[in-house]
Amino acid sequence: MTLADDLAQARSALTMIHDEPFNAEAPPEALEGDTTPTELHYVRSNFAVPAHDGSLEVGGAIEHPRTLTLDDLRAMPSVERAVTMECAGNGRLAMRPLPAGEPWGDYAVSTARWTGALLHQVLEEAKPAAEGVEVRFAGADHGSYLLHPVLAVTKRSDLTFVRSLTLAHATDPQAEILIAYEMNGEPLNPDHGAPFRLIVPHWYGVASVKWLKHIDVLTEPYAGEFETGHYMYQWADRPPERVTLMRVRARITDPARGATIPAGTYTVRGKAWSGTGPITNVDVSLTGEGEWHPAQVEPPKGPYQWQDWSFAWKATERCRHSLRARAVDAAGNVQPEVPPWNRLGYGNNAVEVSYVDVR
Numbered sequence: 001m002t003l004a005d006d007l008a009q010a011r012s013a014l015t016m017i018h019d020e021p022f023n024a025e026a027p028p029e030a031l032e033g034d035t036t037p038t039e040l041h042y043v044r045s046n047f048a049v050p051a052h053d054g055s056l057e058v059g060g061a062i063e064h065p066r067t068l069t070l071d072d073l074r075a076m077p078s079v080e081r082a083v084t085m086e087c088a089g090n091g092r093l094a095m096r097p098l099p100a101g102e103p104w105g106d107y108a109v110s111t112a113r114w115t116g117a118l119l120h121q122v123l124e125e126a127k128p129a130a131e132g133v134e135v136r137f138a139g140a141d142h143g144s145y146l147l148h149p150v151l152a153v154t155k156r157s158d159l160t161f162v163r164s165l166t167l168a169h170a171t172d173p174q175a176e177i178l179i180a181y182e183m184n185g186e187p188l189n190p191d192h193g194a195p196f197r198l199i200v201p202h203w204y205g206v207a208s209v210k211w212l213k214h215i216d217v218l219t220e221p222y223a224g225e226f227e228t229g230h231y232m233y234q235w236a237d238r239p240p241e242r243v244t245l246m247r248v249r250a251r252i253t254d255p256a257r258g259a260t261i262p263a264g265t266y267t268v269r270g271k272a273w274s275g276t277g278p279i280t281n282v283d284v285s286l287t288g289e290g291e292w293h294p295a296q297v298e299p300p301k302g303p304y305q306w307q308d309w310s311f312a313w314k315a316t317e318r319c320r321h322s323l324r325a326r327a328v329d330a331a332g333n334v335q336p337e338v339p340p341w342n343r344l345g346y347g348n349n350a351v352e353v354s355y356v357d358v359r
């Protein structure tokens with residue numbers, strides 16, 4: 001099989017949003033299990049899948065610049081974590097006025113098991129200078145990119161996908177940021193960042209740089225297009241903010257949207273996740289209005305993955321029902337009723353509605 005055949009095969013179960021660069025949502029089954037099979041994990045790429053020469057340059061303000069290979073990373077202690085990853089643009093399609101950007105529905109979210117070396121260990125060996133403040137991560141991908149899509153005057157430019165984190169975050173052992181080389185027990189496939197990528201738990205997917213090529217310690221904060229141009233919340237009524245942690249969100253996975261179910265007791269099931277703390281409560285509404293009933297929330301199976309919840313619904317009335325689920329996390333964050341509109345359409349975590357017929 002050629003690379004093109006491999007890619008076509010790997011992509012066949014997804015719902016395409018854009019063919020080139022390839023962007024695709026997961027099917028609803030992607031949210032059924034504890035983790036998402038690789039072929040059902042959503043894909044979000046700003047540029048075409050790049051060629052990668054297999055080396056990772058670690059440089060900038062450090063004592064020991066190095067070029068690492070996959071074998072070097074595999075020789076380090078490995079850590080495996082199930083991590084829920086959501087694109088900050090997930091749910092953009094429900095915002096009005098509709099923002100520019102990929103028109104994601106609700107399925108740019110998945111959970112995979114990622115295995116790799118710990119970023120903080122790579123940085124410890126590199127010995128960052130005392131003046132270091134940030135770490136910049138560059139992918140091997142680049143291409144023509146439209147700056148400021150919502151302004152009347154637009155400008156295209158050749159950009160590489162680059163993101164930064166504070167040095168404190170990148171070197172924090174508790175943060176468990178990975179340079180991952182396996183996804184669900186297999187080497188990364190091209191769409192998910194082969195041969196290795198960053199995985200930043202709790203953050204929107206944008207922080208998890210794929211096709212990782214350069215890591216540089218910086219002595220000044222970095223302000224690239226992908227953190228100060230795009231991936232910024234441009235609110236209508238308050239100062240702009242960077243897109244960072246995933247906002248709290250619940251999803252009903254069973255019954256499926258639009259399903260017909262028999263009258264009787266039905267166990268409604270779903271997932272809930274948040275980057276700002278474990279899920280503490282999920283409430284279910286059966287009327288489409290503000291009458292909420294507590295669901296049973298299962299404890300987290302790991303520090304970075306979605307949680308299961310369920311609710312025993314006495315579905316006796318034979319008619320159409322609108323089900324809603326609303327999650328709260330340990331930090332007290334709760335889902336809003338209305339999408340929090342911002343110009344580029346990020347972080348829509350509004351309560352979702354699902355219609356179900358009881359017969």
Ligand SMILES: Nc1nc2c(c(=O)[nH]1)N[C@H]1C(S)=C(S)[C@@H](COP(=O)(O)O)O[C@H]1N2
Binds near residue numbers: 085087
């Ligand atoms: N190099 C590179 N890394 C990237 C991106 C990209 O365009 N280029 N997209 C980011 C975004 S916006 C998301 S949501 C995740 C998606 O990861 P996935 O395609 O493995 O699901 O990758 C992130 N890492």
Ligand SMILES: [Mo]
Binds near residue numbers: 088
């Ligand atoms: Mo994203």
